[in-house]
Amino acid sequence: MRAITTRALASGALRHPAIQVAAFCLLPLVLLLVDLVAGQDVRLGPLMVAGPTFAAIFCTPVCVLVVLAVAFPCAVTAAAANQQTDTRRTSRSRSSPCR
Secondary structure, X not given: OHHHHHHHHHHOHXXXXXXXXXHHHHHHHHHHHHHHHHOOOOOXXXXXXXXXXXXXXXXXXXXXXXXXXXXXXHHHHHHHHOOOOOOOOOOOOOOOOOO
């Protein structure tokens, strides 16, 4: 196993843009799977921004957009599954606490 990994690193296979995009796209998908399986007690939606963040460091701008196109629906799905998409406004009193 170690020889295969060393050979892949030496040949530059991990530097290929398609492999990098696939790796960074897997991060939000795996986090979404864990978030859906774990239930509402575990919320991993905020960690899904790590995929585009790391892609911005290592990939081209087009690759970052591809990773973002995968990560955004994953984050929305995780928020909907955890019931965090409530957009109702609560009524607040008009009095200001600082007078």
